[in-house]
Amino acid sequence: MEFENIVAELNDGIEYITLNRPQVLNALNIDTVSELRDAIEYAYRDDEVKAVIITGAGGRAFAAGADIAEMHALTPQGGREMIANGQALMCEIERLPKPVIAALDGYVIGGGLELALACDIRIASKKTQFAFPEPSLGIIPGYGGSQRLGRVIGFGAAKYYCMTEERIDVQRAYELGLVGKICADDVPVLEEANRIAVGLKERCPEALAAIKAVMREGQNADIDTALDIEKKAFDKLFLSPARTERMGLFLEKQKNKKKKS
Ligand code: COA
Numbered sequence: 001m002e003f004e005n006i007v008a009e010l011n012d013g014i015e016y017i018t019l020n021r022p023q024v025l026n027a028l029n030i031d032t033v034s035e036l037r038d039a040i041e042y043a044y045r046d047d048e049v050k051a052v053i054i055t056g057a058g059g060r061a062f063a064a065g066a067d068i069a070e071m072h073a074l075t076p077q078g079g080r081e082m083i084a085n086g087q088a089l090m091c092e093i094e095r096l097p098k099p100v101i102a103a104l105d106g107y108v109i110g111g112g113l114e115l116a117l118a119c120d121i122r123i124a125s126k127k128t129q130f131a132f133p134e135p136s137l138g139i140i141p142g143y144g145g146s147q148r149l150g151r152v153i154g155f156g157a158a159k160y161y162c163m164t165e166e167r168i169d170v171q172r173a174y175e176l177g178l179v180g181k182i183c184a185d186d187v188p189v190l191e192e193a194n195r196i197a198v199g200l201k202e203r204c205p206e207a208l209a210a211i212k213a214v215m216r217e218g219q220n221a222d223i224d225t226a227l228d229i230e231k232k233a234f235d236k237l238f239l240s241p242a243r244t245e246r247m248g249l250f251l252e253k254q255k256n257k258k259k260k261s
Pocket of ligand 1: 023024025027064065066067068069107109110111133134137
């Protein structure tokens, strides 16, 4: 896949997407967002892709937000198009029936945080920090951040960070559930993301897709509707030959273990 602002490579079932504008801390200009949409579309279409990892080049940032220089010059119509493009990307990541991991190292700010929030799993290095500094620029998070942050860390905490612009360090992010794991100093974040992705490849892909779908759909539903969504997805998986095969394999392994002991 040839791109100008990102690098996307498929290796052994994992699509690695690297934001590649380190000279501007991987700021998300309009072209970068469009290229990301193409890279996610590729993951959607290609059966070989079992998991996606998104990371940033340069070692200083995942992404320091939307490109302010580009945004400054946009007309109101251009601004609307930019937001539509960005929101579409985040929804496409959420709806991709494959796991997406954000491997975070350094600044995760504004649109960078919104991109991370759209991913399923977020892991971060110790130097990672998060913020939504939009009010200082006269705007609000527009790629879904004002809505998704609260769904991840709770409404009150999200409003606090969206309004105060306070930086969230990685320890606080972990406590809030914004990151699932803080990587040890001697484990590069991409290496850890890769380890997780390899593990995900072993799982039943239909089950992972169902987890994404039911958790997304159920999040905004009342409890009865949400349980119904879960029940239907469970039922569908229960009918699949993969379920019988995987449970049979587990039982076989247990039998062999007993024979050996
Ligand atoms: N858009 C465009 N360019 C950006 C950018 C952004 N969001 N974030 C950083 N850059 C550019 C800087 O202009 C600078 O370019 P230059 O070397 O040509 O001057 C380069 O990236 C490095 O950034 P710099 O500010 O010098 O690094 P720093 O370590 O002093 O500060 C940040 C890092 C992240 C604190 C700071 O760059 C910043 O506040 N960025 C904007 C974050 C933001 O408000 N994002 C939300 C946008 S909606």
